[in-house]
Amino acid sequence: MSVYPDKYQGIIAHYLEELDKADQKRKPGSGIFGIGQGPGDYPCHEEMDSQVAELVGEVLANETGPEETAAVVRTILEAEQSRKWAEPARWAVLATQRHTLPLISQMNAADREEIAAWYEQTYPRRRRVPIQRQILEKLKEY
Numbered sequence: 001m002s003v004y005p006d007k008y009q010g011i012i013a014h015y016l017e018e019l020d021k022a023d024q025k026r027k028p029g030s031g032i033f034g035i036g037q038g039p040g041d042y043p044c045h046e047e048m049d050s051q052v053a054e055l056v057g058e059v060l061a062n063e064t065g066p067e068e069t070a071a072v073v074r075t076i077l078e079a080e081q082s083r084k085w086a087e088p089a090r091w092a093v094l095a096t097q098r099h100t101l102p103l104i105s106q107m108n109a110a111d112r113e114e115i116a117a118w119y120e121q122t123y124p125r126r127r128r129v130p131i132q133r134q135i136l137e138k139l140k141e142y
Helices: 004-025 043-061 066-079 087-104 109-122 130-141
Strands: none
Touching: 004 043, 004 066, 004 087, 043 066, 043 087, 066 087, 066 109, 087 130, 109 130
8 A cells, every 4th residue: 555645645634734823823804805915824835735746756756656656646636625625725735736747657547547537527627727637638648
């Protein structure tokens, strides 16, 4: 069994803790009408994204097998659907899906096909953002 999905879950758990801390530091009314709130108020979004990129780099560097790689891809792609996220967090988690692109070519055809079918059903064409179209295209490419 791969340790990478567990590492990813640890990244998400840490992210949620940091997000909660940042929310607790906000001043009442901050962010209303877009005033008083910016990316600097939530460095945890960027930190989480960097940690996911490092995890993917580790998977690639260790030449992880196709089944383990598929487990990592599945875990990252399913994260946005795994819970009810607050909007900024949902978009941050969704953005990390782009890190799966270099892993897809390392997966076997059956896993790519299975994940592509799930992805296509989960993210209908009319609701896909550009990175999701790229991911689906890559899953179907091989």
